[in-house]
Amino acid sequence: MFRRSLLLFLVSSVAGLEDNVIDFSLEFFKTRNVYSVCLLTCGDKAWTRRFTRNASNVSITVAHVSIHETLTEDLVSVDSCLNSVVTSTGVLVDTKCPQFEDVILYASENLFFDANHKWLIIDVDTRLSNMTTYPKNVEMNENLSWLVETLEQVNLSVDADVTISLQKGSENNIYEIYNFGKIRGGNIVVKKLGSWRNRADWIYQLNVYKYYKRWDLENSPLNVVAVMSTPPKIFDVNMIIGNNPYPGVAIITTTASRILEEISKLHNIRYNYTIMDRWIGDFKRNSTRVAANSVYFREQDITPVLRMPPEIFQKLDMLLPPLTAIETRYYYRIPTTGPGKFENQFLTPLTDQVWACVTAVISLCALVLFLTAKAERRPAAAQYAVFSVAATFCQQFFDDNDNSGIDDPRRKSSARQLTVLVTGVSCVLIYNYYTSSVVSWLLSGPPPSINSLQELLESPLSLIFQDIGYTRSWLQNPTYYYNKKNAEVEDKLRKYKVFRKKKGEPLLVPLEEGIEMVKAGGYAYHTEVYNANTLISRKFTQEELCELGSLQSMEKTLLYASIPKKSPYKEFFNWK
Known part of the structure; x- marks a missing residue:
């Protein structure tokens, strides 16, 4: 490796890329609809000026950073060059530059190998080596093998847009390289697109929607975080997607998880499940892990279902279309005693x-x-x-x-x-x-009922909650609300109706037990409406239904599967 680096340094000291690289790379970027290029080269400055002039003739802007010298103090320039304001940025890199590997590793650490960066790695092979066969019938020479070994250390994923141009004289072979997930233990994939001599073939390959070619993820693993109120010691996926979900599994989790399972079959994905007890928590690095922050810190790849208030939307990406919806209510028997309007008129x-x-x-x-x-x-x-x-x-x-x-x-x-x-x-x-x-x-006057959370606060009813993920978030996170518009009264409910309960008084109860307690009277039970209405229709008599009241807590809200920002897997789950 030292001899190779020394040779690259000596070569790059006297020469840069060849002139035919200019025509090829500009045609490549033009085909990819790239109009801003970050040029990372070394050597002949006259070549850089010619490249910039020719690029301007085809309406492509160029930002240049020399990677000839040590990059310790110049990484800011590289970062600025790669952080273009345009949606799609082309990156042209010369492998003969001494700092090539440092640039590649820096780009990997800062997540620049994504769908928005079209990488073109130019390797001018002055020493044609013996060709060998790479797995899956890709012919290799020494230079291509070295490049593949280098990129195997890089955090490539399935959305990576990396093209290698291996040139010698009139020969110019073009390859694409990606990985189904380096951080998940995936293997690098090398595919030959074509040759410069047959422009029509490789231009067609460049314009094909790349995810069609990467449709089959070859049983690659993805980390999925789901929510159960009481995580089991031994988990089985049927606990959340089966016809009889495990206690503590919300119907919204079951619905969304079933859809993700169908997508996994389409793309040959293998899910590794992690179970947590709630969805929302703090986003501090050392905070207790819940579904949202584990996705935010990229420890998990996706969660099947999540509410997306503005503070969550700023930290995570949501997938379209929404997979389900949720609405929650307090159910109660209308009280006949109590202060003011609740007494018998x-x-x-x-x-x-x-x-x-x-x-x-x-x-x-x-x-x-x-x-x-x-x-x-x-x-x-x-x-x-x-x-x-x-x-x-x-x-x-x-x-x-x-x-x-x-x-x-x-x-x-x-x-x-x-x-x-x-x-x-x-x-x-x-x-x-x-x-x-x-x-x-x-x-x-309206019939005797509770018409607001404030009236619920003033009523003699005792609050009980379904033991489910969003309830635990509401109880444990003081900044989490069922409805932000009711933040003040929700804080009072927590303070006076929940945290002041006597020891031994019920708080978190299963659905069937909660509905029975409502039927007996004296309790307001908070739960989601679908399962509650189904159970109430079976359990309550007509007379009891006349005495049943409900108060909306969480407005009907669309729920989305969520992934980290700039996730490489977004295109596989977006079905808008």
Whole structure:
């Protein structure tokens, strides 16, 4: 290796690439619809100027970095050259430059071997070596073999766009190189596209959608992270895709995972599953691993299903189309006791102050009637006063059956008659106000129910949750919300209805048990609607259904399979 590096240094010190490389490389980039080229060469500066001038004639811009000298202080220039603002960037590299391998390794470490960089590696072979046969019938000489060995150390993947041009005199053989996943233990693939002499053949090969040629991933492994509320010690894929999913597996996980399994059959992919207990967590390097951050840090290649709020969308790529959707609700039996609007309106249609006034008026009428009865010398004045007022209040009549003084003019006082009249009129007015309040409530008010999370917070209901991944995210991550618009009241629910539960009180319960607890009353159960509605239709009687209420927590939201940003496998899963 040292002798080769020394030879390359001596050769590159006196000469650069040959002039015929200019015509070939410009035709190559033009065919690939590349209009910005990063030129990484060394040697003759006049050649670079000729290349730049000819490129401008075909509307291709060129940025040049010399890789002749040590790159320790010039890696910023290489990075700037490769980080073009355009969608597709061409990269032309001369293998005879002393720092060729350093550039290749730097590009690998910084993920520049992706679909947006069209690499053209030029190797001018001045010493034609004996040809050997590479696996899968690709002829090799010493130079091509060295290039393949070099690229085997590079983080290539299935989306890599690397073309090698092996030239000697009029000979120019063109190869494409990629890997189904270096970091997953894949092997490098070398395919000959054609020869410069037969332009039509290799130009056709360049224009073919490359993923058609790489359709079969040859049983390459991909890491998949799925969510179960309680990860099992021994996992079997049927736990999440079978007809009877394992407890703690959401229906959304089952639906999305089945679709991914079908895609794996199309492309001959082998999945390595990792099971975690929730989807969303922190994105700090040392944080507990969950589905989202393990994909973000590229420890996993894909997760079957994920909500994509803005903060997640900035960190991960979503695949199209969406695979399923989710909506969650709190289910409860309508309570008949509790503060304010939850009480029985037929018993308390008026406020406490109104009832206090009614009591005061009745007491005053009874007192006045007692005094008049005393003045009339009735034998049971107190009894007469109390029962007369009570009867009048109930719109009835009271007679003490005392006829001993029927002809006594003192028994016919105007004061008693006026007091009875005032009492009767007051009672009629109170009755009218009462019935008007009840009728008004029946006509204009909604049926007894809980209409907001704030009302749920104020209700006597105890909160319980389905033991599922998104519930654990909500309980353990204070910045995770079912609905960002309800962030303030969700924080209060966590604080007052969840974290203040007494030891031993239920919190996370399975679906069937949760629905039974709702049926018994006193609980609001949070779960996704599909399975809940199916179970409720079987478990509840018609009368119980009339008393059932529900309150939306998470709006119906589309869910997507998600991958890391710039994932090489995106094209295999996007079916938009």
